[in-house]
Amino acid sequence: MPTSDDTLRELARQEYKYGFVTDIEADALPPGLNEDIVRAISTKKQEPAWLLEWRLKAYRHWRTLAEPTWPKVRYDRPRFDEIVYYSAPKQKKLSSLDEVDPELRATFEKLGISLEEQKRLTGVAVDAVFDSVSVATTFKDRLRELGIVFAAFSEAVREHPELVQKWLGSVVPHTDNFYAALNSAVFSDGSFCYIPPGVRCPMELSTYFRINAAATGQFERTLIVADEGAYVSYLEGCTAPMRDENQLHAAVVELVALERARIKYATVQNWYPGDQDGKGGILNFVTKRGACRGEDSRISWTQVETGSAVTWKYPSCILQGDGSIGEFHSVALTNHHQQADTGTKMVHIGKNTRSTIVAKGISAGRSDNSYRGLVKILPGAENARNYSQCDSMLLGEECGAHTFPSIEVRNPTASVEHEASTSKIGADQIFYCRQRGLSTEDAVSMIVSGFCKEVFRELPMEFAVEAQKLLSVSLEGSVG
Amino acid sequence: MAVLEVKTPYHERLAARPPAGDNGWLHRLRAEAAAHFETRGFPTRRDEDWRYTPLTALEKLAFAPAAASAAAAIRAEALDPGRFGGPDGHRLVFVDGRFAPALSAARVLPGNATAASLAAALAADDRRIREHLGRHAAPDATPFVALNAALHEDGAWIHVPRAVSLDAVVHLVFVSTVAARPTDAHPRSLVVLEAGARAAVVEHHLALQDGAYFVNPVTEIALGARAELAHHTVVCQSDQAFHVGYLHADLARDCRFTALSVTTGGALVRNHVNVELCGEDIECALHGLVVGSGAEHLDNQTRIAHRAPRGTSRQLYKAILDERARGVFHGKVYVARGAQQTDAKQANHALLLARAAEMDARPELEIYADDVKCTHGATVGRLDRDALFYLRARGIGKVDAENLLTLAFASDVVERIRLEEVRREVERQLYTKRPQARRIRE
Numbered sequence A: 001m002p003t004s005d006d007t008l009r010e011l012a013r014q015e016y017k018y019g020f021v022t023d024i025e026a027d028a029l030p031p032g033l034n035e036d037i038v039r040a041i042s043t044k045k046q047e048p049a050w051l052l053e054w055r056l057k058a059y060r061h062w063r064t065l066a067e068p069t070w071p072k073v074r075y076d077r078p079r080f081d082e083i084v085y086y087s088a089p090k091q092k093k094l095s096s097l098d099e100v101d102p103e104l105r106a107t108f109e110k111l112g113i114s115l116e117e118q119k120r121l122t123g124v125a126v127d128a129v130f131d132s133v134s135v136a137t138t139f140k141d142r143l144r145e146l147g148i149v150f151a152a153f154s155e156a157v158r159e160h161p162e163l164v165q166k167w168l169g170s171v172v173p174h175t176d177n178f179y180a181a182l183n184s185a186v187f188s189d190g191s192f193c194y195i196p197p198g199v200r201c202p203m204e205l206s207t208y209f210r211i212n213a214a215a216t217g218q219f220e221r222t223l224i225v226a227d228e229g230a231y232v233s234y235l236e237g238c239t240a241p242m243r244d245e246n247q248l249h250a251a252v253v254e255l256v257a258l259e260r261a262r263i264k265y266a267t268v269q270n271w272y273p274g275d276q277d278g279k280g281g282i283l284n285f286v287t288k289r290g291a292c293r294g295e296d297s298r299i300s301w302t303q304v305e306t307g308s309a310v311t312w313k314y315p316s317c318i319l320q321g322d323g324s325i326g327e328f329h330s331v332a333l334t335n336h337h338q339q340a341d342t343g344t345k346m347v348h349i350g351k352n353t354r355s356t357i358v359a360k361g362i363s364a365g366r367s368d369n370s371y372r373g374l375v376k377i378l379p380g381a382e383n384a385r386n387y388s389q390c391d392s393m394l395l396g397e398e399c400g401a402h403t404f405p406s407i408e409v410r411n412p413t414a415s416v417e418h419e420a421s422t423s424k425i426g427a428d429q430i431f432y433c434r435q436r437g438l439s440t441e442d443a444v445s446m447i448v449s450g451f452c453k454e455v456f457r458e459l460p461m462e463f464a465v466e467a468q469k470l471l472s473v474s475l476e477g478s479v480g
Numbered sequence B: 001m002a003v004l005e006v007k008t009p010y011h012e013r014l015a016a017r018p019p020a021g022d023n024g025w026l027h028r029l030r031a032e033a034a035a036h037f038e039t040r041g042f043p044t045r046r047d048e049d050w051r052y053t054p055l056t057a058l059e060k061l062a063f064a065p066a067a068a069s070a071a072a073a074i075r076a077e078a079l080d081p082g083r084f085g086g087p088d089g090h091r092l093v094f095v096d097g098r099f100a101p102a103l104s105a106a107r108v109l110p111g112n113a114t115a116a117s118l119a120a121a122l123a124a125d126d127r128r129i130r131e132h133l134g135r136h137a138a139p140d141a142t143p144f145v146a147l148n149a150a151l152h153e154d155g156a157w158i159h160v161p162r163a164v165s166l167d168a169v170v171h172l173v174f175v176s177t178v179a180a181r182p183t184d185a186h187p188r189s190l191v192v193l194e195a196g197a198r199a200a201v202v203e204h205h206l207a208l209q210d211g212a213y214f215v216n217p218v219t220e221i222a223l224g225a226r227a228e229l230a231h232h233t234v235v236c237q238s239d240q241a242f243h244v245g246y247l248h249a250d251l252a253r254d255c256r257f258t259a260l261s262v263t264t265g266g267a268l269v270r271n272h273v274n275v276e277l278c279g280e281d282i283e284c285a286l287h288g289l290v291v292g293s294g295a296e297h298l299d300n301q302t303r304i305a306h307r308a309p310r311g312t313s314r315q316l317y318k319a320i321l322d323e324r325a326r327g328v329f330h331g332k333v334y335v336a337r338g339a340q341q342t343d344a345k346q347a348n349h350a351l352l353l354a355r356a357a358e359m360d361a362r363p364e365l366e367i368y369a370d371d372v373k374c375t376h377g378a379t380v381g382r383l384d385r386d387a388l389f390y391l392r393a394r395g396i397g398k399v400d401a402e403n404l405l406t407l408a409f410a411s412d413v414v415e416r417i418r419l420e421e422v423r424r425e426v427e428r429q430l431y432t433k434r435p436q437a438r439r440i441r442e
Helices: A006-011 A035-042 A049-064 A102-110 A115-122 A138-147 A153-161 A161-167 A178-186 A427-434 A440-451 A459-476 B012-015 B022-042 B058-059 B068-073 B118-124 B129-131 B143-151 B385-393 B399-412 B420-433 B435-441
Strands: A026-028 A087-089 A127-129 A133-137 A151-153 A190-195 A207-209 A220-226 A231-239 A246-249 A254-257 A260-269 A281-292 A298-304 A311-314 A318-319 A325-334 A341-342 A346-350 A354-364 A369-378 A383-397 A400-409 A415-423 B090-095 B112-117 B156-160 B170-178 B183-187 B190-193 B200-208 B211-215 B219-224 B228-236 B244-250 B254-267 B268-277 B285-291 B297-308 B312-321 B326-335 B343-352 B358-366 B373-381
Touching: A006 A035, A026 A049, A026 B012, A026 B297, A035 A049, A035 A178, A035 B112, A049 A178, A049 B022, A049 B385, A133 A325, A133 B326, A138 A151, A138 A341, A138 B254, A138 B285, A153 A161, A153 A190, A153 A383, A161 A220, A161 B343, A178 A220, A178 A254, A190 A231, A220 A231, A220 A260, A231 A440, A231 A459, A231 B297, A254 A260, A254 A298, A260 A281, A260 A459, A281 A298, A281 A325, A298 A341, A298 A459, A298 B012, A311 A400, A318 A325, A325 A341, A325 A369, A346 A354, A369 A415, A383 A400, A383 B358, A400 A415, A400 B373, A415 B254, A427 A440, A427 B385, B012 B022, B012 B143, B022 B112, B022 B143, B090 B112, B090 B156, B112 B118, B118 B129, B118 B156, B118 B190, B143 B244, B156 B170, B156 B183, B156 B200, B170 B183, B170 B211, B190 B200, B190 B228, B219 B228, B228 B244, B228 B268, B228 B297, B228 B420, B244 B254, B254 B268, B254 B297, B254 B399, B254 B420, B268 B285, B285 B297, B285 B326, B285 B399, B297 B312, B297 B343, B326 B373, B343 B358, B358 B373, B385 B399, B399 B435, B420 B435
Parallel strands: A127 A207, A190 A220, A207 A231, A220 A254, A231 A260, A246 A281, A254 A281, A260 A298, A281 A311, A281 A318, A298 A325, A311 A341, A318 A346, A325 A354, A341 A369, A346 A369, A354 A383, A369 A400, A383 A415, B090 B170, B156 B190, B170 B200, B183 B211, B190 B219, B200 B228, B211 B244, B219 B244, B228 B254, B244 B268, B254 B285, B268 B297, B285 B312, B297 B326, B312 B343, B326 B358, B343 B373
Antiparallel strands: A026 A087, A127 A133, A151 A190, A400 B358, A415 B373, B112 B156
């Protein structure tokens, strides 16, 4: 029988399955950042003047900001003057999927994200973002019939400027924080989605992001607007090739839910976490926020975070409309030298607003895994309700698991509950499973997936399978 | 970035010559602490640990030391001795941070134990003080600790030798006088229990008059192996007063330590409790209750560091907030690598009784050992509507029903006060604070 030391060592040796670099010629700007680079990005993307102005405003504001130091993570500060802020695969203007670079297509196949497969079998419309420019978009016609706009950001700027201008920066303003300001200045592309009133989006929308070209920061911008009574479920999945240098990824996601609208946003993040010694890996500094603007609107965030060297991410909900609901379900697994500082913010502004937070953290190797959250009840939030639960599990003696929740209540009719616990997998639990003929590995995998069940339940089918697989791969041979 | 030269309002006092009788080592401690304070100044809201406790009102006032003559004006009757251990109690009274022998009542303690003025012991250059003073509460722990370390004049010095058990409770009573210019006091106490010793200490911080003043007490506690200490703090300052207290305890193996605080008054009160579980098999309990009304700002900060295996810690903090009162709780449980089989529980519950009341809570866990049981829970809410309805349906008036439930909410903490005389004192203050509640008792 393997001892827990053996199995932990094995766990710590897990290789990154998705580590490969696709060799495609990239059209890139010189490294560094100044107003000219911002202008050049805007020109390359043939943007209207208002958007350039907005980028410049963001850039000037960014110059005045300092990088945040409060997250519980350590890393070498990115050298912003050495980053390439724009890089696009050279071929453009594809009329069909057949024109997509075969190498890129092969990459997606390796990841198990065949566009054809997706298109034909699963009914998932895929907007594949390869580095910074969308190279393929599917199922557009069907969505167009319903009046749904689902397009690459740059395309949406050209075709629906009024929608983009109205909502861009309305949830995450360009002044929001250091990385949001940077993103606002240099974002290259991303996805835009608008669901008109009363429309229920018939399929799960999804985007696969990949970071390619060495030393290219990835600055995605996603904006989803669900008009009155609309419904959309959005999936975001990520894998990235192996790199020695840290790569910066600073995305911004904005969600707007108007009256009775509902947005479900799910993420599986499995970017390159660095090697066993903590070398390389993605720096993932993301600002995600949803605004429940209308009455009875609802936004739910579900995330499974297993990748990135350093993660700094707090998908939040602004519960403005009366009776609106915010949800956050998260599984964060860290291994080797990974560091995750993730959680959520629930800001209750409207009456009868409700929020639920379920966060599960699993730490292994020498990693640090922190939950950081804020539940804020403003004076007008009559009868607001919040329930938060943060559970941590430690696998090994050299990792850390932390919880930093903040609760601010300014209305006496509110009811806020927060619970947190930290534990390990009990020897008796393993013993019980082994007695019944399960291997130690299977037992651990089973116990961990039981630990995360509440979160997986929230994932759409496609993701639930991928997430389960991801966890069991990460946990192969581990014993608590 | 250029280092800004901070000119604190304390600049002149910190630069002044130390009080007569300071020894070389003490002088160095003071100078080091003064330098800390001068470079940091008071914390600002940008300081993560002070986000919920703005100090603008405190900084606006320029405090001065109280005149030594002020103590003479206090009559013994003002400090009803019945409240502090009765006629036979061991009671040390400090006025504006200075020992007032005329108001105190010192008894002979068993086994050569000491409970006396720290300044007197310092003047005698007691070797035991040199071993402990400033060794537990580091001068850079907070700017307030630094200020205290630089400016303290007196406080209590409690020493209980090996295996000695003090049956009587030692009462420390700290009061402030009110003068035209707001006064400040920086009492410093040191409590040392040698191996196997037992004691109970109560710190009372009381208002004698209305008015603005600032009290900045620091208490350092060192417990030897198997020692047992029950420490209680009762803070009832005037509604214009500022009180920032800091208690640090270093515990050796097999200790039993309790720190319980009840805060019922002050414009701004912040109690820090910082406990280090340095040995194995320690049991530690921290409990607190705040009862706020008016525009009071009552803040509890706890930090428990489990540094050795098999430590147990329990925390229960409750807040009752009425009118515009604001409560803050920030509690951290830290489990160091190797502190296996730690069992830590923390609970924080707040009751908001009025529209403008506010509660901010940050229960934190920071854990580096895998075989541990650590949990925390925090709730904020109002009185249970169903419970109120139940009582009213049985003919109990609205006000009485509300007070009954509020007292029941507080009783979890009050019942944890083992010392009968302290519990009576706390109940007395609860009723003063919530006069209608007295009827429930009667």
